[in-house]
Amino acid sequence: MVFDTLVAEFPFLLRGLWIGIQLLAALLALGFVLGITLAVMSVYGHWSLRLFAVVFERIFRGIPEIVLLLLFFYGIGELLPLSPFVAAVLALGLRSTAYQAQIFRGSIQSVAGGEVMAARALGMSRLGAIWHIVLPQALRRSIGPWTNEYSAELKATSLAYVIGVVELTRQASYIVSNLQGNTLTVFAVVAAMYFVVNRLGNAGLYALERRLTIPGFEGRGAES
Amino acid sequence: MSDNPILSVRDVRKTYGGVEVLKGVSFDLERGQSKIVIGPSGTGKSTLLRCINLLSPPDSGNVVLDGVTVEERGINQIRAQIGFVFQEFNLFTHLRVLDNVRLAQRNVLGRSKQEATRRAMEELERVGLSDKLEAYPAELSGGQKQRASIARALAMDPKLILFDEPTSALDPELTGEVVQVMKDLANAGMTMLVVSHEMGFARAAADEVIFMEGGVIVEQGPPSTLFTCPEHARTSQFLRMISHEHQEA
Ligand SMILES: Nc1ncnc2c1ncn2[C@@H]1O[C@H](COP(=O)(O)OP(=O)(O)O)[C@@H](O)[C@H]1O
Numbered sequence: 001m002v003f004d005t006l007v008a009e010f011p012f013l014l015r016g017l018w019i020g021i022q023l024l025a026a027l028l029a030l031g032f033v034l035g036i037t038l039a040v041m042s043v044y045g046h047w048s049l050r051l052f053a054v055v056f057e058r059i060f061r062g063i064p065e066i067v068l069l070l071l072f073f074y075g076i077g078e079l080l081p082l083s084p085f086v087a088a089v090l091a092l093g094l095r096s097t098a099y100q101a102q103i104f105r106g107s108i109q110s111v112a113g114g115e116v117m118a119a120r121a122l123g124m125s126r127l128g129a130i131w132h133i134v135l136p137q138a139l140r141r142s143i144g145p146w147t148n149e150y151s152a153e154l155k156a157t158s159l160a161y162v163i164g165v166v167e168l169t170r171q172a173s174y175i176v177s178n179l180q181g182n183t184l185t186v187f188a189v190v191a192a193m194y195f196v197v198n199r200l201g202n203a204g205l206y207a208l209e210r211r212l213t214i215p216g217f218e219g220r221g222a223e224s
Numbered sequence: 225m226s227d228n229p230i231l232s233v234r235d236v237r238k239t240y241g242g243v244e245v246l247k248g249v250s251f252d253l254e255r256g257q258s259k260i261v262i263g264p265s266g267t268g269k270s271t272l273l274r275c276i277n278l279l280s281p282p283d284s285g286n287v288v289l290d291g292v293t294v295e296e297r298g299i300n301q302i303r304a305q306i307g308f309v310f311q312e313f314n315l316f317t318h319l320r321v322l323d324n325v326r327l328a329q330r331n332v333l334g335r336s337k338q339e340a341t342r343r344a345m346e347e348l349e350r351v352g353l354s355d356k357l358e359a360y361p362a363e364l365s366g367g368q369k370q371r372a373s374i375a376r377a378l379a380m381d382p383k384l385i386l387f388d389e390p391t392s393a394l395d396p397e398l399t400g401e402v403v404q405v406m407k408d409l410a411n412a413g414m415t416m417l418v419v420s421h422e423m424g425f426a427r428a429a430a431d432e433v434i435f436m437e438g439g440v441i442v443e444q445g446p447p448s449t450l451f452t453c454p455e456h457a458r459t460s461q462f463l464r465m466i467s468h469e470h471q472e473a
């Protein structure tokens with residue numbers, strides 16, 4: 001019976017999902033920290049830093065994910081052996097950096113310049129004003145667009161199977177080859193798992209967005 | 225005039241894109257004095273205020289605050305001694321009123337949370353906002369926003385406060401509460417340099433009026449003289465114009 005085997009194999013799918021979620025968390029975290037840094041550099045930095053940010057974004061947005069994965073695993077792996085997981089975090093995380101930098105740059109630029117001027121007039125340093133005034137507002141405004149990035153990267157984790165990360169899609173194809181058939185059923189379960197994680201993540205992000213909405217701005221752009 | 229003014233502005237010049245906006249402006253401000261700056265729009269009044277605390281550094285000339293030349297070195301500590309009140313309030317949108325008033329006290333002056341809270345509450349009480357400590361800027365009226373921003377400046381214990389058209393963004397019925405706070409401040413001995421066409425404030429609280437036009441000071445003097453018998457034809461023309469505007473408003 002298909003269902004007996006599915007039940008028996010389900011722990012493997014869960015294990016694959018768990019690896020996929022770890023990969024997602026790691027690459028989004030890397031992209032978050034570097035993306036904010038890149039965005040701040042490209043708005044407030046010296047022209048050389050702005051140029052660096054532009055070139056970085058062009059490169060990482062211009063190369064297909066699979067090619068990046070292969071480049072990092074086989075290319076950089078030549079010089080410095082990387083585990084498939086680490087190679088995937090770097091390849092997808094740096095690509096996510098480029099996309100997240102774009103999100104954060106837009107929301108940083110949307111923070112009223114007058115507030116930064118007021119902070120500077122009070123004697124706060126440039127970095128102090130960015131940290132205390134700009135980022136808290138910019139990050140709130142980034143949550144909406146960031147949900148798209150979350151969904152895109154969740155789906156991108158499935159590509160890591162090409163360099164041998166045993167995540168959900170990889171586990172599924174193992175199971176399919178063991179079962180010899182039932183491809184549709186197995187992949188339907190896998191699809192449902194991606195779908196649920198995507199919905200849960202988005203619901204969590206929208207809840208966070210609502211929670212962080214500044215009183216007086218309710219209903220001005222927060223998605224319900 | 226005493227020989228140690230709190231603020232001394234000497235021959236300040238500023239050019240934007242080839243146009244000289246300030247063409248050598250000089251004046252002094254004594255401790256406890258209030259001066260009001262009037263003049264047509266585009267004349268360089270805001271630029272003058274921003275040159276004083278180097279938000280826009282002057283191209284030449286200098287500014288001396290309480291005997292210390294204002295320069296890029298150590299500018300943050302100097303700015304902390306010069307309050308600035310903006311036409312658009314520029315409150316920090318994401319912070320409650322109390323935190324708006326506490327932030328720079330902690331971040332710039334290094335005050336403890338307790339001390340910053342105490343000073344914030346004192347100044348918010350002075351401007352009549354004790355019941356709005358927990359409100360966010362978007363929940364305040366324009367007049368309340370401007371009073372909160374005045375409290376934010378006062379809590380830093382500045383040596384003087386610069387006001388750039390503090391009532392121009394307000395509905396007419398809300399200007400009164402802000403003007404009243406400013407009058408009280410002037411009477412309490414705060415040193416103030418105010419760009420504004422609020423004649424009520426000028427008559428009641430300004431020690432001197434400076435009339436600026438085209439990047440220079442055309443004339444200055446006590447309100448009683450400057451408003452009643454100005455020396456320059458341009459000054460009387462301008463005064464007639466703004467008194468018409470105020471009657472229409
Ligand atoms: N940051 C700036 N960049 C370029 N031009 C400016 C800038 N700030 C002011 N100006 C110009 O300088 C002139 C004086 O402006 P401003 O000081 O704002 O006048 P006022 O406050 O008296 O209305 C205006 O012509 C304005 O366009």
Ligand SMILES: [Mg+2]
Pocket residue numbers: 269270271388389
């Ligand atoms: Mg102005």
